[in-house]
Amino acid sequence: MTINQKRMQLFEADLRSAFELLDLKIEDESHLHAGHAGAASG
Template identity: 65%
Template sequence: MSLNQDRIRLFEADLQRVFEITEMLFEDESHLHAGHAGAASGGGHFKLTLISPEFQGLNTVARHRAIYAALSSHFPDAIHALSIQALTPNERPSSV
């Protein structure tokens, strides 16, 4: 198991403590950024899709802030960059 797979398990646990999660997909995109100056710090590049009814009534910025707050202990050591798609179950695309 890779370092980033271990990290993802920790990220998921932190998110599950904060949100009622319908679906969650964390993807490690660090390999796409090899050689990038930020990657040299050891933090990974990740993509998160998180579906939760708790996002109802929140705009995109508020949703992202809530996720960043839940993962705050992982920045910048474990997470250098995070791409987020935060949706309610009603906004869920059919391909997630």
């Protein structure tokens, strides 16, 4: 499991515990920020 996958799982768990969600879709678009100033690798 990558760090981004683990981070997304934790984020999803937090959202589900805080809200009564009917549906939740989290998309990892971090690749769109590669090379941007201030973008962290990983």
